[in-house]
Amino acid sequence: MKKHLATLLSAVFHPLLVPSYLAGLVELQQATGGSRLWTVVVFTFLLPTGAAMLLLRLGRIDSLEMPRRQQRAWPLGLAALSFGAGAGWLHWQHAAPALVVGLAGMAVAVLLTFLITLRWKISAHGVGMGGAAGLLLALYLQHRIGPAWVLVAAGLAAAVGWARLALRAHTSAQVWAGLALGVSVALGCSMVLALG
Secondary structure: OHHHHHHHHHHHOOOOOHHHHHHHHHHHHHOOOOOOHHHHHHHHHHHHHHHHHHHHHOOOOOOOOOOOHHHHHHHHHHHHHHHHHHHHHHHHOOOOHHHHHHHHHHHHHHHHHHHHHOOOOOOHHHHHHHHHHHHHHHHHHOOOOOHHHHHHHHHHHHHHHHHHHHOOOOOHHHHHHHHHHHHHHHHHHHHHHHHO
């Protein structure tokens, strides 16, 4: 049962899905009708997932779970490019600065995850959930969302961290480092927006 729950949490809160959840939440809060949500889904989920499937088919990776650190470089590098292209597309489409900077920040977080992964296996799940918690904390501090969202994000980040440990996918240091990286980049992006 414990392993099933850990697997479910890891799948539902996969790092490529978290940006879509965040964009959906922002769209819901701002009642914009989901106009930018599909852009986020394409650049942060569909394109990186398609690239990973292609790498699997070409034999560059053994599985989509990529348990070996050495096999994570290509998928993370391609995901960073896709996230960055998504931020560029949103900028070109004159999307709200918060959305553009948020997606650019996610691209930076994925790029840093890629660079760290060249030497050490940081938790990408931790980066994604830390980024989500950091972004929602920043929105709360700007009085744009209520505190419940921050508490939910923190609880989910803790649950996903537990899941990665329960599945023995990471050490506690790798999970904590991922969470710290995600939170730091998200809060850094919110400072860029506040200063801009």
